[in-house]
Amino acid sequence: MMDWTDRHCRYLHRLLSREALLYTEMVTSPALVRGGALHLLAFNADEHPLALQLGGSDPVELAAAAELGRDAGYDEINLNCGCPSDRVQSGTFGAVLMKDAALVADCVTAMRDAVDVDVTVKCRIGVDDQDPETVLPDFLARIADAGCERVTIHARKAWLKGLSPKENRDVPPLDYDLVLRMRDRFPALHLSVNGGITSLDQAEAFLAAGLDGVMIGRSAYHDPATILCGADQRIYGTQAACLDAEQAVLAMLPYIEDHLAQGGKLAQVTRHMLGLFQGRPGARAWRRILSEGAHRKDAGPALVLEALAAVTEGARNVG
Structure with missing residues (x-):
């Protein structure tokens, strides 16, 4: 979910669950x-529980990064062994690490020795011509021996050559039975799927x-209200007062005002809100108003309220 689940997205999602x-x-x-990009660790305290997902392949460097994540206040440090993008492959991390389970185990050991928060792994069932029936259990055994106790498995292979990152999310067949x-x-x-x-x-x-x-990625992003608003009661059995889409929009307004006051742009926040009314009357107007107007220099909460009014009007017309 690179370039998607930034702190503005997560703040919205936390309002829903x-x-x-x-x-x-x-x-x-x-x-x-090495780059000192500690701004990448910024988050709002309301986002907890929150996991930092790291990409890397050097045990010493990952241990240092895990320490930075712990010091920033993250509840979990997750090592990504599943992302198939070209950038990830050139850096020898992400899905390419499925080819070197021993190295992943070394990384897990170093990270666990460095921090006292959970160190977890997200992986694929294999890559390229690997046989998942052989590769996945060996991979799991090695990282379990290194002390990893929680693993999320993307139930597809990743093809590092020949498929784009988008195709790697859809083309390789899912093998839930293996998981x-x-x-x-x-x-x-x-184990999560x-x-x-x-x-x-x-x-x-x-x-x-x-x-x-169960980890839900893109569906939760594109239709967050449908996925997240019911999760607390149905999955966790709590009666937490989850906001619906309209309430979430109103709850986002103070956050948006604060972001703008700090020099931010409205579109940086609202691009994550476009799917809030997915499948509902007025959803198209909601998306159009925000997409066309949020990049204006003077765009602010008034534009969001205008888009929300269009949703209300759309529902009234249907009713």
């Missing part, structure tokens, strides 16, 4: 340790089948 664990976009350990078999093979691991999951119904089915967690 108090319980769901949120992840940062992937931050590379070289950017933090479920890992549940039986590694009962001590907390990721990939192709678009509803809470699917999430509940995976949990009922014995998995410990």
Whole structure:
């Protein structure tokens, strides 16, 4: 979710669910340790529980980056072994690490020795011509021996050559059964599934089948109200007062005002809000007003209220 789940996105999502664990976009350990880009660690205290997702392959550097994440206040440090982008491959991290489970284990060991918060891993079932039936259990065994207790498995291979990052999200077939078999093979691991999951119904089915967690990415981004507003009650069994889409828009206004006061741009926030009314009357007008107007220099909360009024009008016309 690089360039997607930034702090503005996460703040919105936290308004919709108090319980769901949120992840940062992937931050590379070289950017933090060598580049000093500590601004990439910024977040609002209301975002907890929150995991920092790191990209890297050098155990010493990842340990230092994990320390920076711990000091910044993150609840979990996650090592990404699943991203297939060209940038990630050239840096020898992300999905390419599926080819070197021993190195990943060394990275996990170094990070766990450095911090006292959870160190977790997100991976694929394999890459390129690897046989997932062989590669995935070996990978899980090695990182479990290194002390990793929680793993999220994207139930697809990644093809590092021949497919774009977008195609790697859709083209390789999903193998949920393999992930479920890992549940039986590694009962001590907390295993979550990721990939192709678009509803809470699917999430509940995976949990009922014995998995410990479900990660929903793009569907939660494109249709956040549908996915997140029901999650607290249906998945976590809490009665937390979750905001609906309209309430979330109003709750975002003070955040937007503060962001603008600090020199930020409205579009930096509202680009993450475009899907709030997905599938509802007025959704198209909502998206149009924000997309066309949020880049103006004078754009502010008034534009958001104008877009919200269009949603209300759309619903009234249908009714």
